[in-house]
Amino acid sequence: MVTEALPARPDIARVRSENGVIRESAGYRVFRVANAIVLLLVCIVTLYPFLNLVAKAFSSEGYIAAGKVNLIPMGFNVDTFAVVLGDGMFWRNYGNTLLFTVVGTFISMALTTTYAYALSRPHLKGKGFFVGIAVFTMFFGGGLIPNYILVASFLGWRNSIWAVVVPGALSVFNLLVMKSFFENFPAELEEAAAIDGLSTYGIFFRIVLPLSKAVLATMTLFYAVAQWNSWFSAFLYLDNKSLFPVTVYLRNLIAAATGTQDAGAAADAVQISANIQSVTMLLTVLPIICLYPFIQRYFVSGVMLGSVKG
């Protein structure tokens, strides 16, 4: 290497000593230790709210109200789990979340894959226009009220699952990621399929989709997690408690407990303990936390996929 032939300089971070072992300047070593400590603190601060939540879920209310619970459960208590899990509405709303996620993800994927595939064909006439009408919606939109009038009055979707899963079905970001994936799809495969007599439909369903499983899995996860976590459209369009997703169940519980809510609904609020809130929150995040280690990789690759060509 070139560096070996040069005389050592004191200001070079990594200096080769006479015996050939790589040594670092003192300043850089201090920096590295400080860097590692700061990053460790970042991890602790990120995790703390979750650990605190778990501790509160397993503590008794008295200790929480006294401000004694941090990382370790005080007055160990699992009865609240039985109370929350015994609430029929909780299960019902959990089931709704599952239903919304499955139906919503299916609609989103159907729209995104077909749109992205058509846009990825270089010979599509009017391609610029069809890309443009999608991209423009990222920077300008109709706003809350026109959307509300469309969905609630014009389409009459109040208290309907469609109000929750349809209006946000297409993410332009996901569309562009898929489009760039399909653009890189080996053209030879499709040409060979076309010569063998497959139509566009045949090529898409029998060649392209089966060979795109990785990107389809990533996009499915993107949509599924977004739908699982969403609450606002359900909050806006659904009035019937038995139709709520679990996020709205949780939102109403927290609002009733802390009085962040508007005056009307706060009237029927019973004092809901921090313990019950913690248990409900924990049960709501549990599926995501359990899946997280396995799905994180796909998410990162999805974001990267969108950026590789930039």
Next chain:
Amino acid sequence: MSETRAIVTAVTGRRGRRARSRTAGGRLTWRRALARDWRLYTFLILPVLFLLVFRYVPMIGNVIAFRRFRPGGSILGDEWVGFTYFQMFITNAQFWTVFWNTVLLGGLTLIICFPLPIVLALMLNELRSSRFKRIVQTISYLPHFMSIVIVAGLVLQLTSLTGTINQIVEAFGGAAVPFMQRPEWFRTVYVSSEVWQTVGWGTILYLAALTTIDDQLYEAARIDGANRWQQTWHITLPGIRPTMMVLLILNIGSFMAVGFEKVLLLQNPLIYSTADVISTYLYRVGIQSAQFSYATAIGLFEAVIGLVLVLGANSISRRLVGTSLW
């Protein structure tokens, strides 16, 4: 937010491939294109219909900002009233309170939440142990996957009178502060929670950009005697500048819309004087008080500012540093 951010690169990526289809004689006519590719066009029917109904119809629906709207009447309103509704909010003192709250909260979020992922990405990049790096990444991405309802719930618990933050305050001899009832604390709480939620995930694109910097540049700089800081300043930062600019432009474009859902979940009437922003105000007057036209006028005002900001930032960036969204 990071999802819209990442887009940038996806949008700019389009530039490279420009295979335009031409027949031997010149441009393909629509008739021939449809005859040849009609199956492909059938793929476009549903998505384009979706965009028309759920994106462009509401855009047209904005005309009710200029028309009197009656529930049960036409969804495009009944009669023209010009700028009446705009005058209504421009002369309303409460509107200006929420307007400046929005600018302050959005500005603070931008100033604090934009640079921190860059710093974190640079710090992660200095780690020698790839195992530790992976652990830090995995942990710091976690909040991104949480529902806003959960995040708001955690914030309310931590800031409550018996929450951890007040335990620390009391441990140092202070008196417990009811943070979510004190207007002066809202911005701090909101921005902190925003940092907690977005800083880790925000590093992904920077870490990707960092891997594309040529190692030979560092080698050359070391030979010239550049120390670690000088290498960071003269090689690393210029190397990730296009990514930084694109994300900055997008953040500027969305800053009037400040995390509507989170603010809505965190705010309460006691702290409206700092915690009420345009989007939550228009939600209250529009949905809860059913003043549809008035709220639409406010929404249109906000959307136009957002569009102007993103176009302005984009054109400044193109002229100054040559980076642009399209």
